[in-house]
Amino acid sequence: MEPILKGRGLVKRYGKVTALDHCDFDLMPGEILAVIGDNGAGKSSLIKAVSGAVVPDEGEVFLEGQKIHFTSPIQAREAGIETVYQTLAMSPALSIADNMFMGRELRKPGFMGKWLRQLDRAKMERLAREKLTELGLMTIQNINQAVETLSGGQRQGVAVARAAAFGSKVIILDEPTAALGVKESRKVLELIQDVKSRGIPIILISHNMPHVFEVADRIHVHRLGKRLCVINPKDYTMSDAVAFMTGAKEAPAQTEAA
Amino acid sequence: MSSADTADDGVAKFVQPNRGFLGTVQHWLHVNPALVPLIVLVASIVVFGLLLGSKFFSPFALTLILQQVQIVGIVAAAQSLVILTAGIDLSVGAIAVISSVVMGQFTFRYGLPVEVSIICGLLFGTAIGAVNGWLIAAMKLPPFIVTLGMWQIVLAANFLYSANETIRSQEIAENAAMLQLLGAKFSVGGAVFTVGVLFMVLLVLVLAYVLRHTAWGRHVYAVGDDAEAAELSGVNVKGTIISVYAVAGLICAFAGWALIGRIGSVSPTSGQLLNIESITAVVIGGISLFGGRGSILGTFFGALIVGVFTLGLRLMGADAQWTYLLIGVLIIAAVAVDQWIRKVAA
Numbered sequence: 001m002e003p004i005l006k007g008r009g010l011v012k013r014y015g016k017v018t019a020l021d022h023c024d025f026d027l028m029p030g031e032i033l034a035v036i037g038d039n040g041a042g043k044s045s046l047i048k049a050v051s052g053a054v055v056p057d058e059g060e061v062f063l064e065g066q067k068i069h070f071t072s073p074i075q076a077r078e079a080g081i082e083t084v085y086q087t088l089a090m091s092p093a094l095s096i097a098d099n100m101f102m103g104r105e106l107r108k109p110g111f112m113g114k115w116l117r118q119l120d121r122a123k124m125e126r127l128a129r130e131k132l133t134e135l136g137l138m139t140i141q142n143i144n145q146a147v148e149t150l151s152g153g154q155r156q157g158v159a160v161a162r163a164a165a166f167g168s169k170v171i172i173l174d175e176p177t178a179a180l181g182v183k184e185s186r187k188v189l190e191l192i193q194d195v196k197s198r199g200i201p202i203i204l205i206s207h208n209m210p211h212v213f214e215v216a217d218r219i220h221v222h223r224l225g226k227r228l229c230v231i232n233p234k235d236y237t238m239s240d241a242v243a244f245m246t247g248a249k250e251a252p253a254q255t256e257a258a
Numbered sequence: 259m260s261s262a263d264t265a266d267d268g269v270a271k272f273v274q275p276n277r278g279f280l281g282t283v284q285h286w287l288h289v290n291p292a293l294v295p296l297i298v299l300v301a302s303i304v305v306f307g308l309l310l311g312s313k314f315f316s317p318f319a320l321t322l323i324l325q326q327v328q329i330v331g332i333v334a335a336a337q338s339l340v341i342l343t344a345g346i347d348l349s350v351g352a353i354a355v356i357s358s359v360v361m362g363q364f365t366f367r368y369g370l371p372v373e374v375s376i377i378c379g380l381l382f383g384t385a386i387g388a389v390n391g392w393l394i395a396a397m398k399l400p401p402f403i404v405t406l407g408m409w410q411i412v413l414a415a416n417f418l419y420s421a422n423e424t425i426r427s428q429e430i431a432e433n434a435a436m437l438q439l440l441g442a443k444f445s446v447g448g449a450v451f452t453v454g455v456l457f458m459v460l461l462v463l464v465l466a467y468v469l470r471h472t473a474w475g476r477h478v479y480a481v482g483d484d485a486e487a488a489e490l491s492g493v494n495v496k497g498t499i500i501s502v503y504a505v506a507g508l509i510c511a512f513a514g515w516a517l518i519g520r521i522g523s524v525s526p527t528s529g530q531l532l533n534i535e536s537i538t539a540v541v542i543g544g545i546s547l548f549g550g551r552g553s554i555l556g557t558f559f560g561a562l563i564v565g566v567f568t569l570g571l572r573l574m575g576a577d578a579q580w581t582y583l584l585i586g587v588l589i590i591a592a593v594a595v596d597q598w599i600r601k602v603a604a
Contacts, residue, residue: 089490103492105473
């Protein structure tokens with residue numbers, strides 16, 4: 001099977017620091033791929049390189065076999081790769097509907113939209129509610145309430161719903177449970193499973209081993225700027241994964257089904 | 259209906275939480291930021307109306323307030339746009355004045371047709387605004403510094419270019435009456451309006467529509483709220499900021515035109531306090547100086563509040579300093595309310 005998103009020989013240097021050192025990367029269709037690694041191993045650089053947030057110095061990225069060259073996250077987004085940043089990238093004072101359609105607002109058809117540039121609020125609100133409902137986020141009080149009035153888990157939910165609404169090919173989640181409590185993390189993990197069941201592959205960056213082992217189909221272990229190995233969570237324990245990641249244990253020789 | 263039933267109706271549901279009285283007030287203000295200045299405005303009109311009777315509470319006096327605040331009102335509309343992006347524009351007054359000088363000098367010094375001179379003035383104001391926006395968005399300089407510098411530059415250029423010469427009202431009325439167009443009066447019953455007042459009201463309504471119902475308007479709020487988040491969501495932050503300052507420059511140039519109508523002459527020394535007065539109106543109007551919150555209607559009410567206090571106290575024979583004192587109190591109270599509204603939670 002051809003990977004949906006593939007990186008080959010990616011290099012990114014910041015001055016004397018090499019963040020990515022000829023790194024490879026593969027995301028298969030329909031899977032949840034967790035990316036784990038110690039702080040400073042280059043996880044973020046890897047994700048930024050495939051999502052357009054940074055331009056790699058060397059190497060190639062392929063989406064569905066086509067070579068791509070993103071210079072901004074907007075281009076990646078247009079190609080169907082949505083990223084949910086750790087900061088969520090939402091405007092707290094604006095409503096849920098405003099946030100979900102920020103930067104890709106829908107205008108009314110005909111004269112009002114074309115000449116008076118009027119937004120189609122009713123349609124955006126309806127679509128936003130449908131998306132939230134599809135993902136089981138039913139406890140949102142009002143689609144017009146400001147995002148700052150939501151709990152952390154609800155905000156994360158809205159951000160994931162936004163990505164799921166527009167991300168046709170790949171969704172990248174950066175530490176989605178890091179700021180959440182136990183109950184809210186559980187909701188978000190269910191949400192991730194839900195998005196996966198729609199057939200959209202997910203890249204999950206996380207430090208939380210129980211969460212990673214719960215949802216991931218494969219785990220990409222990142223170390224010293226490159227892919228150390230890819231493991232199946234069913235074959236290894238969490239302490240094995242941590243040992244690979246920190247270098248306490250030799251990595252398995254195979255790189256499972258690249 | 260039980261909660262289990264509502265969960266099955268297929269769409270995200272609307273639960274109204276119980277907030278208590280104070281919480282409800284806070285929530286309402288959070289949703290309608292123009293409510294506070296509106297209440298203050300109505301209350302101050304009622305109080306002065308009771309104290310002064312028909313001397314104040316007449317169509318003539320109330321529309322006189324509109325005439326007195328028109329320039330500040332127009333400039334404050336421009337200032338509102340800028341402050342919504344978490345910026346500030348100290349050069350608004352200077353832009354208004356130099357635009358009026360360009361309109362006047364182009365007509366009288368170079369003999370250009372008055373319509374062409376007015377368009378030149380409007381373009382000049384827009385260009386200065388665009389330079390402000392470019393320095394802030396592209397060069398990443400702080401808005402306060404850029405517009406502080408631009409204020410001095412434009413004001414000095416204004417005096418150098420005009421040689422500190424006033425073009426007299428009579429001369430304008432005889433040769434280029436169109437320059438005074440926004441000062442033209444018409445009365446409805448006892449109420450007296452000027453074209454400039456009409457322009458201010460229309461401008462506020464148009465901006466209210468644009469901010470609420472167009473993508474550009476939503477982007478102005480998003481940029482002011484959290485520029486980085488807006489950028490990641492796909493908003494063209496740089497373009498939005500530059501366009502906001504350019505539009506602000508254009509509106510200020512219109513204010514310059516209205517200024518000619520108001521004082522009759524083209525005077526390079528007029529409008530010196532417009533930057534502070536416009537910021538005052540914006541703050542009293544409930545727009546947050548931290549950006550992203552508030553409404554243009556609030557600014558309009560804020561400008562009117564200042565006008566009501568000024569005229570009301572003058573009619574009462576009070577020392578003009580009382581006006582400044584009360585405005586000062588209002589400014590601090592408005593910011594305190596803003597901080598309180600920010601703490602809103604579901």
